Amino acid sequence: MEKQRTPLYDFHIANDARMVPFAGWDMPVQYAAGIKTEHLATRNGAGLFDVSHMVQVELSGNGADAFFERLTPTDIGAVAEGRVRYSMLLNDAGGVLDDLMVARLDGRLHLVVNAGRATHDIDHLRQNLDERTKMDVHHGKALLALQGPKAAQILSSLGLDLDGFRFMDIRHFTLGTVPLVIARSGYTGEDGFEISMPANAAVDIAKTLMATGDVTLAGLGARDTLRLEAGLPLWGHELDETITPIMAGLRFALSKRRRKAADFPGANIILDEFANGPKRQLVGLLASGARPVRDGTILLHGGVDIGIITSGGFAPSLDRPAALGFVETHLATDGTVLAAATRGGETPITVVNLPLVPHRYFRG
Amino acid sequence: MLKFSEDHEWANLDADICAVGISPHAVEQLGDIVFVELPDIGLAVNKGDAVAVFESVKAASDIYSPAGGEIVEVNNALLDDLTAITPESAMANWLFKIKINDAGDLESLMDEAAYNAMIS
Numbered sequence: 001m002e003k004q005r006t007p008l009y010d011f012h013i014a015n016d017a018r019m020v021p022f023a024g025w026d027m028p029v030q031y032a033a034g035i036k037t038e039h040l041a042t043r044n045g046a047g048l049f050d051v052s053h054m055v056q057v058e059l060s061g062n063g064a065d066a067f068f069e070r071l072t073p074t075d076i077g078a079v080a081e082g083r084v085r086y087s088m089l090l091n092d093a094g095g096v097l098d099d100l101m102v103a104r105l106d107g108r109l110h111l112v113v114n115a116g117r118a119t120h121d122i123d124h125l126r127q128n129l130d131e132r133t134k135m136d137v138h139h140g141k142a143l144l145a146l147q148g149p150k151a152a153q154i155l156s157s158l159g160l161d162l163d164g165f166r167f168m169d170i171r172h173f174t175l176g177t178v179p180l181v182i183a184r185s186g187y188t189g190e191d192g193f194e195i196s197m198p199a200n201a202a203v204d205i206a207k208t209l210m211a212t213g214d215v216t217l218a219g220l221g222a223r224d225t226l227r228l229e230a231g232l233p234l235w236g237h238e239l240d241e242t243i244t245p246i247m248a249g250l251r252f253a254l255s256k257r258r259r260k261a262a263d264f265p266g267a268n269i270i271l272d273e274f275a276n277g278p279k280r281q282l283v284g285l286l287a288s289g290a291r292p293v294r295d296g297t298i299l300l301h302g303g304v305d306i307g308i309i310t311s312g313g314f315a316p317s318l319d320r321p322a323a324l325g326f327v328e329t330h331l332a333t334d335g336t337v338l339a340a341a342t343r344g345g346e347t348p349i350t351v352v353n354l355p356l357v358p359h360r361y362f363r364g
Numbered sequence: 365m366l367k368f369s370e371d372h373e374w375a376n377l378d379a380d381i382c383a384v385g386i387s388p389h390a391v392e393q394l395g396d397i398v399f400v401e402l403p404d405i406g407l408a409v410n411k412g413d414a415v416a417v418f419e420s421v422k423a424a425s426d427i428y429s430p431a432g433g434e435i436v437e438v439n440n441a442l443l444d445d446l447t448a449i450t451p452e453s454a455m456a457n458w459l460f461k462i463k464i465n466d467a468g469d470l471e472s473l474m475d476e477a478a479y480n481a482m483i484s
Contacts, residue, residue, distance in 0.1 A: 018393075018395075029422075030395055034395055034396045035395055035396055035420075035421045035422065036396045036421060221395070221421060221422055224422075225421060290398070290399050291399045291401070291417075291419060292398065292399060292419050292424070294423075294424060313421055313422065314396075314398040314419075314420075314421045316421070321398070321399075
């Protein structure tokens with residue numbers, strides 16, 4: 001099947017990207033510099049990611065808030081104009097259908113969902129839609145993520161006024177004549193921005209950012225190593241229809257009012273785990289030695305299967321292999337030594353608290 | 365005699381000693397290499413056995429023996445600096461040498477022109 005291309009496809013090719021199929025899209029996994037260089041440039045300066053494959057959905061109408069709340073554990077009334085919240089679509093078993101970002105801008109709700117789940121999510125939303133809510137799926141918009149400790153000064157140097165613009169804020173901006181919607185958010189653990197724009201402006205905006213001299217193009221490979229170090233879950237790995245938000249360490253995403261009301265999908269299961277703890281929970285894992293331990297590796301304690309690696313690879317900022325995985329809750333304490341059942345035998349692997357690399361969001 | 369496998373190994377036979385490496389294309393596709401495991405000297409191998417491992421940031425790749433025989437030399441100097449494993453150095457960086465039992469094992473491999481056609 002023909003892969004979809006973002007408005008930056010030719011720009012990627014011109015910048016020596018290696019393109020790979022991802023969720024039906026042709027996306028850059030890395031550029032010539034390589035994943036480690038792109039990762040470290042993002043941690044130390046600023047990385048620019050094309051995330052135009054993610055799908056933007058707008059909800060409007062009198063029913064939009066109530067509609068959104070029927071599907072998620074978020075107190076959407078508490079999300080003020082100009083604010084962004086991390087949320088998720090839940091099923092009746094308390095599992096996560098997808099995780100997403102929701103923003104309130106111009107009185108409407110703006111959702112950004114994972115590319116790989118977009119078709120599912122849009123079907124799910126449509127099936128639950130009521131006559132008081134209008135849903136628009138925005139195809140053909142570009143979304144760029146500028147991430148890293150230098151991201152703010154780069155945008156300021158281009159004339160954007162970031163005064164009072166904090167982590168999880170969203171606003172309209174204009175760069176030259178191009179209207180932008182920028183959220184101070186991202187998925188790297190760093191301060192950063194997600195910039196939505198008309199498709200026909202994407203190449204010019206990317207070139208303008210690159211021309212500052214402080215920006216490194218970064219692909220999906222670095223995006224994955226950065227979010228792994230930041231302990232941020234990826235749907236299909238740390239989240240799926242059988243994993244609850246409690247298991248995945250996302251208690252913060254369950255609004256207090258919604259917990260009291262117990263009126264979201266799977267509330268009985270999720271609230272039981274909230275009070276009593278889940279059977280397994282997400283942890284960081286550091287294996288001994290230089291060899292990465294990969295997704296799907298079973299974790300043992302005393303020879304018994306007590307967990308599994310869900311994302312395993314190399315962590316450039318730690319300069320060592322690192323992983324995320326689920327382990328039985330009684331073993332999910334920092335410093336517990338387990339064994340990874342690797343092909344060559346058992347490799348000692350130590351449970352560590354998340355995140356593996358501290359978050360550096362700008363909270364003002 | 366230089367030959368290439370479909371799995372991107374190269375095999376260079378000199379008398380009954382076959383040096384084995386991975387192609388520039390394979391190194392480029394792997395990206396940043398973070399771990400390499402090479403076989404032990406003296407290991408008896410069959411054609412097609414996984415005898416070495418390359419791990420990049422993203423993925424693990426097995427390296428298969430292109431012929432049966434015995435591992436007689438291993439290039440452990442490669443392990444000192446994995447960043448020196450580049451597409452440019454890939455044809456010089458042999459991984460291990462096999463004293464082969466049967467040169468016929470290499471007959472199914474491609475010559476350089478056929479390999480280049482496969483990856484282009």
